[in-house]
Amino acid sequence: MQRFTPARRLFSEFKCSLRRQRRCFSQVAPNVIDNNDGFVPKMPSFDYSPPPYTGPSADEILSKRKEYLSPAMFTLYSKPLNIVDGRMQYLFDDKGRRYLDAFGGIATVCCGHCHPDVVEAIVNQTKRLQHSTILYLNHAIADFAEALANKLPGNLKVVFFTNSGTEANELAMMIARLYTGCHDIISVRNAYHGNASGTMGATAQSIWKFNVIQSGVHHAVNPDPYRGVFGSDGEKYARDVEDLIQFGTSGNIAGFVSEAIQGVGGIIELAPGYLPAVYSTIKKAGGLCIADEVQAGFARTGSHFWGFENHGVVPDIVTMAKGIGNGIPLGAVVTTPEIAAVLTRRSYFNTFGGNPVCTAAGLAVLKVIEKEKLQENALVVGTYLKERLTALKDKYELIGDVRGRGLMLGVELVSDQKLKTPAKLETLHIMDQMKEMGVLVGKGGFYGNVFRITPPLCFTKEDADFLVDAMDHIIARI
Amino acid sequence: MAMLQRRILKSTLEEAKARFNFNWYPILSPCASFSTLPSSSTTATAHDHVPPHLPPFDYQPKPYNGPSADEILAKRKRFLGPSLFYYYQKPLNIVEGKMQYLYDESGRRYLDAFAGIVTVSCGHCHPEILNAIVEQSKLLQHATTIYLHHAIADFAEALASKMPGNLKVVYFVNSGSEANELAMLMARLYTGSLGMISLRNAYHGGSSSTIGLTALNTWKYPIPEGEIHHVMNPDPFRGVFGSDATRYAKEVQDHIEYGTSGKVAGFIAETIQGVGGAVELAPGYLKQVYDIVRKAGGVCIADEVQTGFGRTGSHYWGFETQGVIPDIVTMAKGIGNGLPLGAVVTTPEIASVMAQKIQFNTFGGNPVCSAGGLAVLRVIDKEKRQAHCADVGSHLIGRLRSLQDKHDIIGDVRGRGLMVGIELVTDRKEKTPAKAETAILFEKMRELGVLVGKGGLHGNVFRIKPPMCFSKDDADFLVDALDYAMSKL
Numbered sequence: 025m026q027r028f029t030p031a032r033r034l035f036s037e038f039k040c041s042l043r044r045q046r047r048c049f050s051q052v053a054p055n056v057i058d059n060n061d062g063f064v065p066k067m068p069s070f071d072y073s074p075p076p077y078t079g080p081s082a083d084e085i086l087s088k089r090k091e092y093l094s095p096a097m098f099t100l101y102s103k104p105l106n107i108v109d110g111r112m113q114y115l116f117d118d119k120g121r122r123y124l125d126a127f128g129g130i131a132t133v134c135c136g137h138c139h140p141d142v143v144e145a146i147v148n149q150t151k152r153l154q155h156s157t158i159l160y161l162n163h164a165i166a167d168f169a170e171a172l173a174n175k176l177p178g179n180l181k182v183v184f185f186t187n188s189g190t191e192a193n194e195l196a197m198m199i200a201r202l203y204t205g206c207h208d209i210i211s212v213r214n215a216y217h218g219n220a221s222g223t224m225g226a227t228a229q230s231i232w233k234f235n236v237i238q239s240g241v242h243h244a245v246n247p248d249p250y251r252g253v254f255g256s257d258g259e260k261y262a263r264d265v266e267d268l269i270q271f272g273t274s275g276n277i278a279g280f281v282s283e284a285i286q287g288v289g290g291i292i293e294l295a296p297g298y299l300p301a302v303y304s305t306i307k308k309a310g311g312l313c314i315a316d317e318v319q320a321g322f323a324r325t326g327s328h329f330w331g332f333e334n335h336g337v338v339p340d341i342v343t344m345a346k347g348i349g350n351g352i353p354l355g356a357v358v359t360t361p362e363i364a365a366v367l368t369r370r371s372y373f374n375t376f377g378g379n380p381v382c383t384a385a386g387l388a389v390l391k392v393i394e395k396e397k398l399q400e401n402a403l404v405v406g407t408y409l410k411e412r413l414t415a416l417k418d419k420y421e422l423i424g425d426v427r428g429r430g431l432m433l434g435v436e437l438v439s440d441q442k443l444k445t446p447a448k449l450e451t452l453h454i455m456d457q458m459k460e461m462g463v464l465v466g467k468g469g470f471y472g473n474v475f476r477i478t479p480p481l482c483f484t485k486e487d488a489d490f491l492v493d494a495m496d497h498i499i500a501r502i
Numbered sequence: 503m504a505m506l507q508r509r510i511l512k513s514t515l516e517e518a519k520a521r522f523n524f525n526w527y528p529i530l531s532p533c534a535s536f537s538t539l540p541s542s543s544t545t546a547t548a549h550d551h552v553p554p555h556l557p558p559f560d561y562q563p564k565p566y567n568g569p570s571a572d573e574i575l576a577k578r579k580r581f582l583g584p585s586l587f588y589y590y591q592k593p594l595n596i597v598e599g600k601m602q603y604l605y606d607e608s609g610r611r612y613l614d615a616f617a618g619i620v621t622v623s624c625g626h627c628h629p630e631i632l633n634a635i636v637e638q639s640k641l642l643q644h645a646t647t648i649y650l651h652h653a654i655a656d657f658a659e660a661l662a663s664k665m666p667g668n669l670k671v672v673y674f675v676n677s678g679s680e681a682n683e684l685a686m687l688m689a690r691l692y693t694g695s696l697g698m699i700s701l702r703n704a705y706h707g708g709s710s711s712t713i714g715l716t717a718l719n720t721w722k723y724p725i726p727e728g729e730i731h732h733v734m735n736p737d738p739f740r741g742v743f744g745s746d747a748t749r750y751a752k753e754v755q756d757h758i759e760y761g762t763s764g765k766v767a768g769f770i771a772e773t774i775q776g777v778g779g780a781v782e783l784a785p786g787y788l789k790q791v792y793d794i795v796r797k798a799g800g801v802c803i804a805d806e807v808q809t810g811f812g813r814t815g816s817h818y819w820g821f822e823t824q825g826v827i828p829d830i831v832t833m834a835k836g837i838g839n840g841l842p843l844g845a846v847v848t849t850p851e852i853a854s855v856m857a858q859k860i861q862f863n864t865f866g867g868n869p870v871c872s873a874g875g876l877a878v879l880r881v882i883d884k885e886k887r888q889a890h891c892a893d894v895g896s897h898l899i900g901r902l903r904s905l906q907d908k909h910d911i912i913g914d915v916r917g918r919g920l921m922v923g924i925e926l927v928t929d930r931k932e933k934t935p936a937k938a939e940t941a942i943l944f945e946k947m948r949e950l951g952v953l954v955g956k957g958g959l960h961g962n963v964f965r966i967k968p969p970m971c972f973s974k975d976d977a978d979f980l981v982d983a984l985d986y987a988m989s990k991l
Contacts (some may be wrong), residue, residue: 075641080652088655092662092672093647093867095850096857100648101542107649110642115649129644130864138640146643147636151627152564154635155601155618155840158582159589160596160604160953163569166577182583188865191709198710218862220683221711223729234859235727272890287898322924330603346864347864351644353676353842355863368586370723375619375835376842378582424575 065493068486110137127466131478134347145388166228182364185378189345190218192355200279216288247295258297284331287319290469291434315339326403326430406430446471554899554982557975562736571595599626616955623836623977634877674867678834679707689768753791773820776808780923788824804828815892815919891919935960
């Protein structure tokens with residue numbers, strides 16, 4: 025049973041605002057009394073001990089990274105975490121301490137870290153044949169392509185394998201441009217689609233866009249129910265796309281690309297009614313509709329297998345990566361035979377794409393999702409988690425919005441509910457504290473004030489409780 | 503087993519016979535068994551009448567119970583699209599690999615002289631690399647660089663230590679295309695200029711931007727490429743200036759002076775063009791061009807996707823054979839022995855411009871690929887693969903040159919170490935590409951048990967780039983098979 029104290033107002037000046045309050049928390053697991061007051065939430069139990077770690081320390085790694093890796097490479101947390109082992113929805117650091125992985129390696133580990141079925145498939149195939157290219161036949165790519173195509177509606181049944189989401193989106197954009205003979209593509213502000221030249225153009229947040237030529241992309245007003253000017257009126261936002269086409273292009277375009285739920289952008293669900301209206305506009309302009317399912321795909325939204333299904337549309341091209349292989353480097357583009365035929369005009373080839381090991385892993389992932397009913401779990405646990413987070417929102421003014429579907433959830437923090445002023449510092453602080461308590465979440469949104477919760481889909485209700493209780497415990501102490 | 507193999511071979515050859523219309527009968531002699539018999543002696547005349555034997559190999563592939571070649575082909579046509587091409591009239595179902603050999607669905611062994619397109623550098627399922635991959639897969643496949651992990655740091659350090667000069671900042675990506683995309687981005691950001699220069703006949707990738715750098719029409723879709731120019735290829739065999747590097751280099755100078763603002767972003771080249779047909783750049787070319795490009799404010803990018811990791815034998819990196827130090831080096835393929843992995847190495851100075859914004863690669867540098875990559879570097883050093891490539895490579899090239907004396911169809915034999923090309927022509931003076939003959943010989947080699955690659959704009963170049971554990975016996979077998987096949991043309 026939960027008991028709530030009255031909502032607390034937070035001071036705008038974070039530094040002088042630390043206050044302690046007595047509060048009672050509900051638990052599923054037994055409590056541990058902390059040093060100061062109240063109960064500290066405890067992680068659900070888990071029957072696994074990682075092997076002892078004897079490798080380099082965090083400091084040694086950090087200094088090597090500084091010397092040999094990109095100067096711009098960042099880590100989360102003031103004291104970066106040295107993650108050495110993973111099992112299902114948990115990660116372990118170099119001291120053997122267990123953490124609840126609520127980020128999933130950025131919505132990538134969908135079945136669970138080192139899921140035995142997936143590891144077995146990888147190991148067995150690696151021992152037989154790692155690589156030979158599609159110049160020769162191999163059953164793994166064919167079996168996986170068939171299984172994947174069977175998961176898609178309509179005539180979406182030709183698969184191209186790549187090695188990443190960026191490669192998949194690049195290929196999708198090129199296919200759209202070739203198929204239509206047009207160059208203009210429309211994407212949505214706040215989107216993330218990749219970091220190569222074409223995809224950097226489609227990506228629409230300045231922090232990810234370098235000062236290089238990114239031609240032929242127009243960015244539409246973001247149908248953001250929380251911050252957008254039209255609230256949840258999807259059709260009003262869709263009119264912007266019409267305007268872009270009528271005024272900014274020749275009237276005919278190559279296509280439109282969007283995520284069903286923006287991931288990097290802070291788990292923003294496109295306003296209802298938006299995609300159907302936009303898809304109709306795009307088709308009238310002769311363009312193709314591309315659904316970027318890199319994060320929302322593979323059962324994560326719970327209610328459907330694919331994110332776009334939540335909007336009641338059928339795209340012309342679907343791109344995927346991340347969860348497709350539970351972490352193995354793999355991406356895919358699925359389209360119709362008619363559209364796929366454009367690539368026969370010249371030769372398109374991807375050396376690593378569709379290799380036996382990655383496709384064997386991909387097939388194992390599809391089987392695990394089905395066998396373990398992960399989509400249903402994402403729906404049940406995700407709904408439960410969202411409810412608890414929404415209750416937390418009612419409790420704390422710091423939480424401006426709770427959104428998302430299934431196990432793709434976002435919690436946006438604001439220092440003023442009316443003005444929706446992003447609470448950046450608080451977000452960083454809470455994220456750090458969550459890690460101290462044993463919960464790893466992600467961060468996103470243009471202002472960096474949104475918690476991204478995209479765990480492995482084997483996440484349980486107990487895990488959800490632990491996450492929310494930890495967050496509750498920490499926010500109460502701000 | 504041998505009976506089944508002969509039956510398969512016979513039906514294939516009947517088909518080929520009908521198609522190509524010449525006499526195959528000598529191949530079906532009773533001693534032409536394709537099991538692991540010791541190789542016979544290799545005199546030139548003997549192999550005019552008796553097909554050569556694969557060197558012995560002490561390994562039994564697992565029995566294969568999966569779908570047949572026909573079933574797979576049908577699924578490919580349905581679910582992988584019409585643009586997914588394949589080798590051979592009757593495509594080969596490769597189910598297993600071990601070191602420099604591959605096995606088809608019937609358990610027949612082939613000499614892999616192409617290494618999955620220069621990718622399987624140490625050998626299929628090399629035990630040390632396999633072990634590294636398996637062990638890491640059991641611990642942690644993926645978490646991304648937002649957390650620390652030692653594998654990426656150790657691998658970056660080891661890779662950087664193989665580089666000359668100040669090349670020591672490593673970016674991990676998932677393919678050669680991604681690596682070259684990133685290199686182009688770096689060049690443009692660092693110089694503030696747009697113009698890129700690449701060589702005609704080059705291959706740098708299949709993504710929409712790297713298609714711009716690639717300069718072979720078969721691979722170029724009609725899309726906007728941006729500011730990219732392709733200069734004359736310093737091709738000693740077909741180039742108009744032969745091996746005169748200075749004349750080719752002047753082309754670059756002229757392009758900059760007449761075709762640009764006088765400043766460029768960068769120049770990119772493979773030292774030995776891969777897809778283009780194992781074309782080695784005329785000696786001295788890169789030194790001159792690097793000077794010219796740098797004077798125009800540009801950076802020099804070396805595409806080591808195929809030539810890197812000791813393959814050339816004489817040096818670890820292809821660019822070292824031309825005595826230069828690039829500003830950016832890109833690599834993929836052999837870096838992971840087949841793992842989806844690529845890398846870009848550059849100087850801290852150039853890397854610093856990338857810090858203006860966030861650039862992140864979700865899979866890049868993941869623990870499994872990094873562990874595999876590190877194992878590859880160790881194997882190459884421990885097993886002295888570079889020296890081995892020099893040794894076996896020179897033996898192979900020597901034998902191929904003798905073959906060239908014997909068969910007029912061989913227009914050119916070129917390359918270094920285990921990156922070798924054999925160009926076939928119907929007329930040595932005109933250098934007319936022998937496309938049809940190459941196609942026939944390509945099939946014949948497969949029948950004899952040798953899998954080679956094909957390249958060049960006209961598809962008339964055999965590319966011999968095997969796993970670097972390829973032996974002298976393998977080389978002899980390959981040459982003997984080629985000799986035998988050519989004698990039957």
